[in-house]
Amino acid sequence: MTTSAEERNAICDAVRGLMQDRSSENAVRSTMETPQGYDPALWAQLVELGIVGLLIDPEYGGTGLGPLELELVMEETGAALLCSPLLSSGVLAAGLLSACGDKDAQARYLPGIAAGTTIATAALTGDAGTWTPEGVTVDARSANGGALLNGVASYVTHGQIANLLLIVAKTGSGLGIFEVDATPAD
Numbered sequence: 119m120t121t122s123a124e125e126r127n128a129i130c131d132a133v134r135g136l137m138q139d140r141s142s143e144n145a146v147r148s149t150m151e152t153p154q155g156y157d158p159a160l161w162a163q164l165v166e167l168g169i170v171g172l173l174i175d176p177e178y179g180g181t182g183l184g185p186l187e188l189e190l191v192m193e194e195t196g197a198a199l200l201c202s203p204l205l206s207s208g209v210l211a212a213g214l215l216s217a218c219g220d221k222d223a224q225a226r227y228l229p230g231i232a233a234g235t236t237i238a239t240a241a242l243t244g245d246a247g248t249w250t251p252e253g254v255t256v257d258a259r260s261a262n263g264g265a266l267l268n269g270v271a272s273y274v275t276h277g278q279i280a281n282l283l284l285i286v287a288k289t290g291s292g293l294g295i296f297e298v299d300a301t302p303a304d
Contacts, residue, residue: 241283251288
């Protein structure tokens with residue numbers, strides 16, 4: 119979807135205003151000290167503005183915007199030091215799901231990410247921190263109708279609060295993406 123300069127300015131103004139109201143230095147410091155590391159009320163406002171689903175196709179409940187709008191939003195949220203899983207869930211995980219071509223996984227997870235009810239993250243790299251195929255340190259093999267993952271994924275942003283982990287792993291034929299439901303059991 120293409121946006122006009124006026125629409126992009128409106129997005130910036132809305133996000134900037136929200137950050138001024140809800141992401142002051144004191145609010146950021148307080149939020150950092152909470153167990154979840156983000157403010158659920160502010161998260162709900164980001165969802166309502168369509169920011170969390172910015173890159174997600176409208177078919178899955180997102181706003182379907184692109185990299186230019188994402189850049190503007192991330193500039194505003196970065197300037198405010200926003201504490202939220204926006205990068206991990208709305209950008210990395212949503213982008214990975216959108217790019218993987220697995221329509222089933224997209225239909226299962228993207229609506230929840232756009233609605234803010236699923237907090238997802240991507241486990242992409244090992245201790246070296248390189249985002250290349252060589253940096254992937256998790257291996258996958260078939261086991262009992264599923265996959266057995268073995269290895270270590272490092273730098274998993276918001277992994278402590280995510281209820282969906284997307285793990286990139288080496289398979290016999292290249293790289294694969296494996297979904298792990300991380301919702302705590304009752």
